[in-house]
Amino acid sequence: MDGNGPHFANGIKNGWADQNSIVLWTRLTQDKLAHFKGEPFIEIPVGKMKSLAENQDLEGIYNTQIPDGLSLKDMEGYCPGSEGQVLLKYHKYGDSANEKTVDWRSVDPQKDFTHQWKLEGLEAGEKYSLKIYARANKGAQISDSISGSFLLPADRQTKRDVKFCVVSCHDYNRRDDLENGHKIYPSMAQLQPDFYVHTGDVEYMDKPTPYAMTEELMRFKWNRLFALPFQRSFYNHHTSYFMKDDHDVGFDDSYPGRDYGMVSFERGLEIFDLEQFPSHPKRYKTIRWGKDLQIWIVEGRNYRNQNYLEDGPEKTIWGTDQKQWFYNTVTESDATYKVLITSSPILGPDRVKKNDNLSNATYSYEQTEILDFIKKQKNLFIVNGDRHWQYVTHFENTNLWEFGCGAGADVHAGGWKQEDFRPEHQFLRVKGGFLSVSLTTEKQAAIKFIHHDVAGNPVNEVSF
Ligand SMILES: [Fe+2]
Structure with a gap:
């Protein structure tokens, strides 16, 4: 001290x-x-990380990533x-x-x-x-x-313009302003949003320098990220909803039983839900923002079962209770526009080999169930994170729209080819940035979905 x-x-x-x-x-x-001027961690190969994780080699986890003679307190970001x-x-x-x-x-x-x-x-x-x-x-x-x-949100009788921003996927090591953090934060602040949603993958436990295979290293990574000036000043002054995804907990595409080194999947969830972020008994909630807008925040990790199960009525990401809650609350809502915010895609498209979200072939059963319900709704839009490219997906002659906000920095973008523009793509950009959603109430209510680059410049706009 x-x-x-x-x-x-x-x-x-x-x-x-x-x-x-x-x-x-x-x-x-x-x-x-x-201590941002501390010593850099050693980057070990992925294979080495996997064997340390598999063998729960506590000593190795530290020895291989921290140079000889140093300890965690000497490292950058402590x-x-x-x-x-x-x-x-x-x-x-x-x-x-x-x-x-x-x-x-x-x-x-x-x-x-x-x-x-x-x-x-x-x-x-x-x-x-x-x-x-x-x-x-x-x-x-x-x-x-x-x-x-x-x-705080206005009540359901009050007509009011609302603007919010949605971000996904960033981490300390891929920040685009080395001194301050991620450029998206001052860019979003300029837009003066009423609130902000992070859809998860706030930090990556399974990425190097260091691979966070102990609770102590996970905390190290959270503490380091939240000490960044851009993050800190934005969070201090904006109403926020923090969701989580796989990398916040441990391994990529993690599920119950898929522990990360010394940290069980359940402990990874707990550290996020009960310790490092504002807590809530359930990890899902719907919030009315005035007369014309209602949002649904859904949880994608706590209620899922194993990704490798065979597709069918038992295989789930949302879980039975959350699904029923979603159907009930949407049915009861008289908001003009409804926005479902999910940490991972429902429509996609996503890469063929993926097996983790509702847009993947191995989750067709639950995807169909949820989409059958959404198809019957008026003015319900899907907003998602997880995928590291910005996109708008819409299937012709349907009411299905999905807005993928993309990754939080250009260095973090990838995973899809810019040339791979599918018929359902209304927009595709393999770069970082964020999404803003604006509800205006003048004369008739209208809603606008705008993708931005990291500097805040609009790169696409869709209005209803
Ligand atoms: Fe991610």
């Missing part, structure tokens, strides 16, 4: 906002910044946690006279020195300001403080 901590090097994240509640997250750190206490003050924007305080709470060393607050009884459609404070222990001086803000 630099002597006057603890600090907030990982900022604030929020999640699961609805009309009256939101969950806030923070982590106490020893230092104000991560951002150690700290015991201590946090205090929260928040108030409706412009109404500091009615500020509320949540008294000092100790962070949880069992959960990587994080703390979460669930705020309830808030007012729909309002913007809130907040400030959090840190101290080492009861009686100690305040050692750090940071400010944040969030916006």
Whole structure:
């Protein structure tokens, strides 16, 4: 510790906002910044990684990736946690006279020195300001403080323009601004979105420098990513919904039983769901954003069974409860436009050999079931992450539309050939960026899906 901590090097994240509640997250750190000037990890071959993972070779996992004589604390991006206490003050924007305080709470060393607050009884459609404070222990001086803000959705009677951004797939090692993080964050902030959705693959545990085959290394990677200036300042001030996907948990295309080194699949889920991101008892939720828009956030890892099972009624990604919830809540909704946000594609197209998402041939049964339902709906659009290229898919003479937001940086894009433009493709771009969705309510409600490059320039637009 630099002597006057603890600090907030990982900022604030929020999640699961609805009309009256939101969950806030923070982590106490020893230092104000991560050690970005630390030593680089050694990149080991994929084959070596697989054998270390298979053999649960704990010593090897560290020895092969950290140079001789060094330890994790010497490495680039190290951002150690700290015991201590946090205090929260928040108030409706412009109404500091009615500020509320949540008294000092100790962070949880069992959960990587994080703390979460669930705020309830808030007012729909309002913007809130907040400030959090840190101290080492009861009686100690305040050692750090940071400010944040969030916006809550308006209720179902209120006509209001809404704009949101959707991002997928990025990691520390493939950031496109070495000093600050990913360019998409300041680009999105410029658009002043009401909220933001990350569809998962926020970080890649199974990519080198280091391959995160222990809980400690997974935390190292989360802490390093959330210490990046662009990420931190964006998350501090935007209402967010964080979803997860395979790489956040362990192996590519992971499923129950597919453990990663020392970390079981279930522990990978837990570290994401209960520790490193705002928590919610179920990992799916639907949120009305005013009269004309409702979104559905669905979970793609927690409720699936094994990818290798034979296709049929038992094989699932969504699970029975989530599917029934989706059908019920969509049927009950009177929102003008409905947007289903899924971490991986439903329509595709995807590469033939893939066996992980509903657009893959090995998941035809569940895909057909869900699409049969969607075909009966009016103005329901699919937005997805996972695939590292931007696309719009639409099958003629159907109401089926899917908008793939693509990867979060140009260096991260790939996996599809630009020349492979299929009949169902309305747009295809094998580059990084993000998707924005704008709902306008002037005269008649309209919805616009815009793909952007990493600088925020629009590269395609589809309106309804
Ligand atoms: Fe990905």
